[in-house]
Amino acid sequence: MTTDIGLPQTVAALPAVAARRYGDRPAQRHLAGGVWQDVSYAELREISTEIGLGLVALGVAPGDRVCVLADTRAEWVQVEFGIALAGAVTVPIYPSSSADECEWVLGDSGAVVVVCENAALQAKVESVRDRLPALREVVLIDGEENTLAELRARAGDRDDLERRATAVVPDEPALIIYTSGTTGRPKGCVLTHRNLTECCRVCDAMGVMDASDVVYLFLPLAHVFAQVISLGSAGMGAVVAYCSDGAAAIMPDLAALSPTLLPSVPRIFEKVYATVSGLVPAEMRAKAVAAGMAVRQLERAGQPVPDELAAGYAQADAALFTKVRAVFGGAIRQAISGAAPIAPEIIEFFHAAGVPVNEGYGLSESTAMGTLNTLDAVRIGSIGRAVPDCDVRIAEDGEILMRGPHIFAGYWQNPGATAETLVDGWLQTGDLGTIDDDGYVTITGRKKDIIITAGGKNLSPGNVENDLRLSPWISQAVMHGDRRPYPVALITLDAEAVGPWAQGEGLPADIPTLAAHPAVRALVQQVVDEVNAHYATVAQIKRFAILDHDLSIETGELTPTLKVKRRVVEQQYAGLLDGLYD
Template sequence: MTLSLDRIPEMTMPQILRERARTQGNRLALREKSRGLWQRTTWGEYFRRARLTAIGLYALGFRPGDRLAIASDDSPEWYFSDIAAQMLGGAGLGIYPTNPWPELQYIVQHSQSRIVICGDQEQTDKVIDARANEGGLPTLERIICVDMKGMRNYPRDTLMSFEELLELGRSKEAELGSEVDRLIDGGKPDDTAIVVYTSGTTGMPKGARLSHRNMLSNAAEIARIHGLNADTYSVLCYLPLCHVAERSFSLVQQMVTGCTVSFAESVDTVVTNLREIAPLGFLGVPRIWEKMQQSIDYRVQDTTPLQRWVYQRSIAKGREIARRRLANGGRLASLGDRLTYGVLYLVCLRALQRFLGLNRVRTAFCGGASISEDVLLFFWTLGVPVYQIYGMTECAGASHSQRPGATTLGTSGQLLSVFDQKIAEDGELLLRGEGCFQGYLFDEQATAKAYADGWLHTGDIVELEGADELRVMDRKKDILITSGGKNITPSLIENALKDSPYIREAILLGDGRKFLAALVQIDLETTGKWAQSNDLQYTTYRTLAENPKVRELIAGEIERVNQRFARVENIRRFEILKKELDHDDGELTATMKVRRKAIETKFADEIATIYGSAA
């Protein structure tokens, strides 16, 4: 059986994994760093361990239609567990490692999961707390922990290690192996493969059910567009696997392409791990790309005057070339640009690529939220092709992608061929097709609302331009209408503010009010360095935020942004938040998106200070 891109959407992921193990069993599939060394897992071992996991789960009572909850950082065991659930005709669902126990409790309760895979003691403790408080976990029967460090004295009535699960699988292989193989054979592409709980910016998260066909048809189309295969694509897995983007661009894309996935030690070691493995592909959310750019800015400040001059001249000249390259569909626009870029690469840009670990990247992606055009332009200037994608959980990760020939700056590219689209009268993007989800778990009302008139309502206001490239304006619910009747798109102004190295987060205000204002969270690291260079003393985020000189700094950054927009779109007043926004305090989702309603409630005093009687 040949695993062609046309054939793949007609299979399930366990069936693909089994075929990969049969045809390329000795090739490298997974790498994880342990005690300073990268440990290798072949495709053959990947399938064997996933199958043993499935046999162990079956022995514990997991059956077709069940759901397996996974609360863990990224690891090979995450993959084994996810695929094992699918082998048995069930579905895996992820829980963010940063979620507090009440959020974990809600997801496990709502999904009616009977087994939870935990990464370590911290995640296990959350499950134990969730089971002991406020209604408990009535369907939970078993907790399985990957890293048992520190848990020697824990009760073992419902707790077992992942190694014990594998050993159970080995002991039951002769008895149950044929039944698991039968379930793999009987899997259908329209079976639910995964359940992804949305981040819940407006309420409790909903569990989006995605089939094998949803995920595989989407990933296969991305592979076709960008020419991804085992020779042109390898990836570092570091974003939470419970998010549909990481699941799609690492686990699922690996099934499609047969590529190698390496697991980052943590999100804080991404750049270090990138340098070590030098992948051919990379997916980054906006904050990752922003932090990478900032890391170069920090490094340049510590160089000699001559090195800074070379950097500044190279970036300025490279930016001109990058603009022409993007306008030319991602290809260098002329022989002169090719020659000039070659010189810049040798003199400066090559070293910057290597510093970031992106020197071998052929195809990089940016998605998950809106991003400043200046940030994307910076990486094209370095010679790293970053293609912006657009999507959501309910369309299996991506519905649009920039691609060679369609790289208009600020757009998210063209529609994937597995979707149809139309734009409603109010500008909302509507989708349908193979990539659209099966509905929300145990929530027919929300499913019907999402699929009103037979189309998936994305909630995003968009425009099409050029060669039908998608430009996302903002979330429909986030559009501000001032008391003067002016419609304002917050994300454009907020992204412009976040271009400043001193502003970490910005929340635009003004709905129903006479003028625009903003709540600003400063970036502790960059603003702290600025304060040190200006001999300003501070001890905490709050003391830094309250410093009058810092307020002057932010006022200057806001005035710079105001000059880019029409007068009615100018920010007239602002307040610097006295604390950093935090997921645990309900101000951010697990994916670090701002919960606007929570912000307006929690910081009502600051908003009252801004508007007073002038609202």
């Protein structure tokens, strides 16, 4: 089932539509045996068909849930399409999840099959399998038994699989994304085929990507942002190049692949900014950014760049901006930052450098869609304007509300939570914001994160935390102060920046020692003082503690997209926070 412009209305239809439109053009690019190899759209359809036939042979019925427990890789998407062709529902699990977390998602969704990347991830499932009565089969992408290759080799009735795929309707569940959550058990966001294929129409209408793009994807496919990029790329005919080996491979991959589109989370841009912005003195950097922003504004308006400005920009480009573009492979047409707020200063810097980072906004419950800045319509500091067919309004209490074809069907087997989140068709986002006369939306805070001091002052911690993270010395900052007399902060050090600095100062390079060293504390204090100068006294950080380690996904302090789990951190370091008020 497709629309009049040839875009699919179900994920099950997407492989066939893409194969028909793009044929032998590359759909996937992955590193194998040290060589980057391509999978064409025609090959992707065939592989997905074989996986679908294998799942049917395993007894997977229409509507059954099939979990995928793997890192971002080409096979992840191949399996997802195979699940859709069989009429089943994909349920992602983050590979960083504990065995207990795996048990919750597998058990709550009632999954009958789980596809694991390797034996290490399979072991998590096996350790809790006796408590998962619905789970019948475990398939390994990389393994020696019960492998994905064996699944693909199973014979099956292709006509029957085609009937299954054709029988899928837009409003049936296609994907259940379990929210990471800061408290309580994760809830399963039920995203329909209509929700997911809406991203193809949005990408088409807004020019997010096209068939000429090379999209570099390192984001976890268990996160809805990566899902939208993946499916949108298939709809538009772009090639998706997958991260070859975890976070450490991102920069080498970018150099090797020269992608044109980079979807990312703010932390990646923050770290690159902290590294490259120090290549020139602060005063020179400020002039370079001012010149670059002026040039970009004239270019967008189609106006000529005056000779004097062009000469100033050429100097900045040679001294700094060419190095910035080189970090990303030299061919970036657009980068999209999502999943968490990003400081306007960072966006300005990259726009000036010719690496336009455009901020967007969405939730799992809105299929990662909502608002987006674009190459032709950008207002730095905002999260952009509403995407096509999305209505955005501000409630009386300042909350951002959304509705449209991208809004989820509800939480899996949780009608109470669904009723609280979907009110008269409007998604209650939990974020606070404003909309200006041109339709640009700006987030001012999050309802649950609002700090109300003992003096009754309402503070939004996000801006202060973002400003602190602009420093190359600081990795994470968590502001605290709810029902307290003043704000304080927990700060972690960026080992990549502080380590070399410490060696230059003749200090030990290990983070636990540096976290307690007076010289490092003075370094951080200077950053805090500079940030405080931009805020009213009531919002200033009065005291801080430096942790002897960074926050991490493994400890449960960060989500898989590197957002801080504020409540978890506050509970884990409650004693340390109490000490800041002694």
